Amino acid sequence: MFVDGIGRGAQRIIDAMVRWLAHGHINPNILTVIGVSLNVGSGLLFGLGRFFSAGIVLIIANLFDMLDGQVARLSGRVTRFGGFLDSSLDRLSDMVIFVGLMVFYARRDTQFHSTLNVFLAGAGLMGSIMVSYASARAESLIPKCDVGFLRRPERVVLFIIGALSTFPGSNNFFANRMPAVLWVLAVGSYWTFAHRMYHTWRELNKVQTKSEELESQSSHSASKPGPDRRTEALIHKAG
Numbered sequence: 489m490f491v492d493g494i495g496r497g498a499q500r501i502i503d504a505m506v507r508w509l510a511h512g513h514i515n516p517n518i519l520t521v522i523g524v525s526l527n528v529g530s531g532l533l534f535g536l537g538r539f540f541s542a543g544i545v546l547i548i549a550n551l552f553d554m555l556d557g558q559v560a561r562l563s564g565r566v567t568r569f570g571g572f573l574d575s576s577l578d579r580l581s582d583m584v585i586f587v588g589l590m591v592f593y594a595r596r597d598t599q600f601h602s603t604l605n606v607f608l609a610g611a612g613l614m615g616s617i618m619v620s621y622a623s624a625r626a627e628s629l630i631p632k633c634d635v636g637f638l639r640r641p642e643r644v645v646l647f648i649i650g651a652l653s654t655f656p657g658s659n660n661f662f663a664n665r666m667p668a669v670l671w672v673l674a675v676g677s678y679w680t681f682a683h684r685m686y687h688t689w690r691e692l693n694k695v696q697t698k699s700e701e702l703e704s705q706s707s708h709s710a711s712k713p714g715p716d717r718r719t720e721a722l723i724h725k726a727g
Contacts, residue, residue, distance in 0.1 A: 502551075502558075506555060506559055506562055510559050510563040516559045516560035516563070517556075519555050519556040519559060520553075520574050523551075523553045523556065524549075524578075524581050526545055526548055527550075528580075530543075530545040530549060530584070530585060532588060533588070534585060537600070539650075539652075539666065542588070543648050543651025546651060547648060549581070550644050553578070556570075557574065575624075582640065582643065583613060583617070586612055586613035587613070589605070589666070590606050590609040593605035593606045598656075605667055609670055611678075612677055614677075615673070615674060615676075615678045616640075616673070616677050618681045619677055619680050626688040630688060630691040630695070635683050636679070636680030636683040637680060638672075638673070638679065638680040639680070643673060643677075646669050646672060647669070649665065649669060650668075650669030650670075653665040654666040
């Protein structure tokens with residue numbers, strides 16, 4: 489009940505911001521660019537080891553990511569280019585966060601150097617790209633392919649959790665959660681990619697099976713003699 493109240497309150501705030509931005513004739517593409525710029529800043533903060541600040545900036549950046557589409561719909565400015573720009577810059581936003589983490593854990597001038605964490609961040613980066621590409625490619629063949637538990641919103645939430653619960657230099661077990669987050673991102677991304685590959689294969693097989701059934705019915709109907717042809721055959725036989 490308490491959580492639902494928080495959710496409703498947050499949604500009212502977001503709705504008010506959307507109305508204000510829409511009535512102010514703010515171009516949704518500007519909101520998209522601001523959002524990705526903040527994500528780039530967050531990636532830089534990760535690279536410098538300022539995890540908590542990076543997490544706060546990441547929250548603000550993704551607030552803009554939530555607003556741009558809603559403002560576009562409310563103000564009647566939905567365009568095909570806007571959708572293309574948004575999805576393209578989302579990929580950049582994902583990559584700069586991963587790169588920032590790779591830079592941080594690859595640095596040899598600190599005690600936090602970890603080849604394993606660099607590998608996990610790189611694997612997560614590749615996996616996130618493959619998840620997005622699989623979806624884009626599949627949707628040129630089937631209506632929708634957004635299955636899988638680790639989509640972009642889930643990745644962002646994990647990054648925020650890892651950032652806000654990681655304090656370089658702390659010996660507390662619960663103050664260094666980013667390595668665990670990287671494990672989840674690396675494994676979960678490839679699991680989601682495999683899920684989307686399987687989903688696309690299954691949907692295409694359904695379409696192919698249905699097409700073959702229709703062709704079979706069509707050929708069967710064509711080979712079956714119609715009423716006129718049967719009548720002619722009987723008359724010819726009687727004669």
